[in-house]
Amino acid sequence: MNLNRFCYPLLIIAAFASMLAPHPIPTWLLLANVLTLLIYGGDKLAARRAWRRVPESTLLAFGVVGGWPGAIVGQQLFRHKTQKQPFKTYFIISVIVSVAAMAAAYTFYPFTA
Numbered sequence: 001m002n003l004n005r006f007c008y009p010l011l012i013i014a015a016f017a018s019m020l021a022p023h024p025i026p027t028w029l030l031l032a033n034v035l036t037l038l039i040y041g042g043d044k045l046a047a048r049r050a051w052r053r054v055p056e057s058t059l060l061a062f063g064v065v066g067g068w069p070g071a072i073v074g075q076q077l078f079r080h081k082t083q084k085q086p087f088k089t090y091f092i093i094s095v096i097v098s099v100a101a102m103a104a105a106y107t108f109y110p111f112t113a
Contacts, residue, residue: 002052003039003042003043003046003051003052003053003054004052004053004054004055004058007035007039007054007058007062008058010035011032011035011062011065014028014031014032014035015028017031018031028066029066032062032065032066032067032070033066033067033069033070033073034070035062035067035070036059036062036063036067036068036070036071036074037067037070037071037073037074037077039054039058039059039062039074040059040070040071040074040075040077040078040080040081041074041077041078041080042054043059043080044078044079044080047080056081056087056090059071059081059087059091060087060090060091060094063091063094063095063098064094064097064098064101065098066098066102068091068094068095068098071091
C-alpha cells in the first residue's frame with residue numbers, strides 16, 4: 001500500500017472544496033487538519049505493518065499548510081513521531097512558518113465582514 005500517492009490529491013480536493021464553501025478559510029483549516037490527522041494515523045499503521053511509509057516531508061508539508069494542530073493531535077493519539085529527531089525540530093519550525101504565514105496574511109490582507 002502506498003498512502004503517499006493519495007496525500008497530495010486529497011489536499012488539492014480539499015483546497016477546491018474549501019474555495020466553494022461559504023467560509024473558505026475555516027473550511028480549509030478543518031479539512032487540512034482532518035487530513036493531517038488521518039495521514040498520521042495511516043503512517044503509524046504503515047509503520048506497524050511494514051508497508052510503504054509516508055515521507056516525513058509530506059507530513060511536514062501538511063503541517064505547514066495549516067494542518068499542524070491535526071498533526072499534534074495525531075502525534076499524541078497514535079504515539080507517532082513524538083521522539084524522533086530531527087523530525088521534531090523540523091516540525092516545530094514548520095509550525096512557526098505556518099503561524100507566521102497566517103499572521104502575515106491577516107496583517108497584509110485584513111478580512112472585512
